[in-house]
Amino acid sequence: MSFPQFNRRQFLLSGAALGVSALGLPVTSAIAATPGGTLRVGLNITPNKLNPMLARVNSEYMLGEMLYSGLTTLATDMSAQPDLAIEWSSNEDATQWRFVLRENAQFSNGDPVTSNDVVASFTKLLDPETSAPGRRNLGPIKNVEADGDFAVIFDTETPFSDLPVGLTYPTAKILPASLIIESFEGFDQTPVGSGPFRLVDFKPDQVVVVEKNPDYFLPEQPLLDRVEIRTFPDASSAAAAMLAGEIDLLNEVQPTDFERVANGQGIDGLVTPSGRFLDIVMDNSKPPFNDKRVREALSLSIDREAMVELVAEGYGTPGNDSPVNGAYRYYKESSLKSFDPDRAKALLAEAGYPDGLELELVASVKPGYRSSMAVVVREMAKASGFDISVKTMDHPTYLDQVWKKGQFYVGYYNMQPTEGTIFNLLFTSDASWNETKWNNEAFDALVAEADRTTDTAKRAELYAQAQQMMSDEVPAIVPCFFDLLGAKASYVEGYTQHPRGASYGFHKVSLSKSAPTR
């Protein structure tokens, strides 16, 4: 296996850094980190349970990463980096992988982390009974077995060269084998992990406190003594607390709050281009959206540059109806689809709607910009003869009645580590959430082949074709991607915002000497 020396994502990141400093926001440089201190982090999503295998929201991923370790972790360039596994290799066709474990890792109950625990953890994670989220996002794993005390062997159903990246999925954490059998429920409240921190206090609706794990396997890390994670009812109150200096770090700021927060005294705004997107989901199996001309007409009715300005407040990138953008490794750049109401009108007439088309677009109110996008789509599409009414609803009702069932609604998805993951999650015929019911066999074959291919150039070509196919066929409209926006106090050092939005790296964070003593 090989990693490219330089890729597009890094280029984008450095470009973004230049952009940020041009705006007058300081770019922190690497200086010797000072150990010690308490970091206060703000969250606007309450973590419910501590079992890392059952984590479903970013706040739970954050705690999972602090309290547990996985085999590999995801770097900001979307490559796999060592965690409990220090090296790995595969056979020629990438159907068998061997991961070598570090020998100095131990759980918080004092037991060493061995291959036995890894096998037990993956067996539990892949068991459908566990109903672990992301079970199908790891890769086509067939079998996991121990190879001595400190190595494990993974067999896959089909060749899969992304396995080390797949295993970085935030729920793929290693738990002690004995406790998985005895009391799996116990992990909901009582963590036993090998992560950089240990739990001190867990009041899910107020604050979660963790302290440095003195036995962590990386020397001299973590640097912080304690981390306090405070939960706020919504993004705005978390932003207010950031401005008032009550927290040091906020990993999610709404685009509408960002400028105000980033301009706060002693606060650095964080902008990271990401593959997070909102899309207009259409049921391709039923009229009117089973007619490609209707989907294309709607696609031509969207002014994508304006969408970035209106919905993402400029903190985003326009999309071309493929879920892959510059934040991914195999992004294929293509010219942006134009805003062409006349052509859209003609296509609609051709499809049998010369007098326009009446539609109801559903948007959940969480996050807030779902409904903003719905309203902007309504207004933009008027010119081409679409008469769209927007129906907003609360999130529970949306999940229950519309998501994966509705014909026309606004979807919201986080960036995934690889092109394969996002395609297989949403757009292939056997996708976990096949909400568009596009069911295009040629596309399925393309994605399956790319997943199997180990040759980088060949893969790039296959994924490029897949992106082009989505752009042409428009199974869903992806008008814009959102940058991840965050904020930190200037004295917080070593924190890098991860484009995937589900990885944090708190063991590398420290407070500078100018931090207030508490």
Next chain:
Amino acid sequence: MSPEFIIKRFFYLLVTAIIVSMIVFAVTQLLPANAATMILGEYATEEALLALNAKLGLDQPAWVQYWQWFSGVLQGDFGISLRTGQAVGPVILSAFGNSAILAVFSLVLVSLISIPLGVIAASRRGRPLDLGVSLISYLGVSMPEFVLATLLLAWLASPAIALFPASGYVPFATDPLAALHHITLPVLTLTIVLTAHVSRMVRSEMVDTLESDFVRAARLRGVPKRRILFKHALRNSMLPAITVIALDIGYLIGGVIVVEEVFSFPGVGRQLILAIQNRDLPMLQAGALLMAVTYAVANLLADLAYALLDKRIQFK
């Protein structure tokens, strides 16, 4: 006041609590999505949903679920939160304690401020002072808590002024001063809104009383004005004031929910909102029950206070 009366009222309270719990349960059955849908969220598959429903007992008929919950409550067991897996009893009680701090501080402040304010306004009826009090009261009554709370937050907790913390909570046991500092803005919000309400009521009652025959008689007898105001008139106006304050407990509970959400204060209100958002039935039931009982008890106490203030009132 007879013991029978108290027993009777206590029985009513019990019936109220049971009816409230039935209504809350019935309403949650009508809502789309249940706890399993919310726990699995966007990761739900058909099998996972069925399995989780069975595990949480949500696949059973509604009346079976209700009976299981009810029989648990009879034994003092409020169940396990479907959202966090923690026991509901201790969580909701500690949240209730926090909310009670807000409510009690607000009520005491309201009583201390609004009654004298109402008396003064009534005794200067039609004069500038009365107009001033009335105007401020109108503003207070017509200003919803969430607007006032947000205004106070944006003003007094802004980074430029930063007189008070924008959010959070410190237990009184850890640091009483910091605790007071944290509850100031929420209590202020509740107090301003309720003061407007109560002082308007006290004022209008006082106006009526000041015009009644016995006050005129006292004035003709040459009783000093101050004595008439506070000894004769106020005591007679207190009964309606107490009714208003007791009824306002319902209003206060609603206000507490709003204020807790705005100031991220960990009380029953926040628990209830989280419970509703996540369809966490046991937590929702316990929270609603607690609020209903609080309201009923407050009214019972108000009735008892009547009897103490006015010897003519006897409850049978």
